[in-house]
Amino acid sequence: MNSFVLFFHKLGSPPYFYRFAGKWLPWLYAIALVAAAIGFYGALFTAPADYQQGDSFRIMYVHVPCAWMGLFAYLFMAANGFIALVWRIKLSETLAMASAPIGAAFTFITLVTGSLWGKPTWGTWWTWDARLTSELVLLFLYFGVIGLYHAIEDRRQAARAAAFLALIGIVNLPIVHYSVIWWNTLHQGQTVNLIGPSKIAPSMLWPLLTLAFATHVYFFASVFARTRVALLELESGKDWVRALLPATQASHD
Amino acid sequence: MKPGTTSAACAAVLRRDLMLVWRRRGDALNPLLFAIIVVACFPFALGPEAAVLERIAAGTIFVAVLLAMLLTLDALFRSDLEDGSLEQLVVSPHPLALLLGCKIFIHWLTTALPLIIVAPLLAQLLQLPAPVLPVLIIALALATPLLSLIGAVCVALTVGMRRSGMLLTLLVLPLIVPALIFGAGACNAAQNGFAYAAPLLWLAAWLVLSIIIAPLAAAAALKISLS
16 A cells, blocks of 8 residues: 555544644645735736726636635535445545535625626626526535535434435536536636636736635635534544543543 | 245335325325415416416416425325335335335326326416417426426435425425426427427436436435435
């Protein structure tokens, strides 16, 4: 077994992950904060105003990274849910359930910023456009997963059921992503491409990519923090959790 | 004891579920009444002008039928869970997906089929133009099995929960939105004189996929919930 695979196997153990995430957490928060500061500086000061939309286009710098994160968080949740269902790894259950509220929050921010931007640009807060609708459905899927997780008494069974629901709901993901291509609607098409040239000026692009990086790092920081707490709760009877408690508190148990 | 053949087990499930519905045939009429009442509420709220009702007719009927079916989904496995027969299905030597498929079929037969049969009446209440009616019937015939199938997966996840009704709605609605869009979309296209085959074919394709996958998914979900 090479060292990378070994590391991955170790990561599946709750106490190891707890320490690993604890070590990385401050760094991730710091990196996310610095990247966000640089990105926002670029977005608000150096990027030129759009020739048609003026300054209102700057909402995009929050909207687009959050929209990407809404999808990414779902993918992360579903992938962990799959691992949890197939290999019954406790850590994956916890990671999947920890990412659900974060993804829901990102999706919610996407909808709110989109509607704030839509008012001056399209002249309406909301329109039943394919991408908006599919994004709303994504939010409801998140709510469904969170609701199901909290409705079942047994934590591990709840996580497995919610993970299963997340896997069923994954059919919506390509619909959200390709909605602007399949249906020619009000929401503008894709302008940033991973492969090939993007249809956006470089001076406007780099703050966007920096902010996207910041939100990704923040997502992992947030997932790690939530997972650490969830693991403590889930494993509260185990020795490694007791060992973490201060001596005075441990004596009360 | 030698277990019977799988087809005999399926026949037994079908016969038992049909008989249970027949013994409580009054309850089986509830979704029908619900759909009629919902549809009848719209003219009261919007006024009786035929031009207004005509435009919303297909969409309203679709929503009313989906809501009526949603009402019955909650009880899909409940009585079986209470009397223990659901566990018997899970531990039986026959494929669980097949047995659940039979149960889902009976659910569709006893709740959706009556709704489709009264659809012409609902259409008449809302002044739906006569040429659109066949499209509405076909769209309902394709969309209602989808709801039964997808709904069964969600019910299997929430089985054993008290007060699962609201949660079930939250789980089912996002998954059923495409069926609503395509089904009602086909009717609206037909009403406006556009081609309506494409959305119906999409529905049909999705239905074929669901018939294969949904019983398997429901079986997997049920095993998670009963574990």
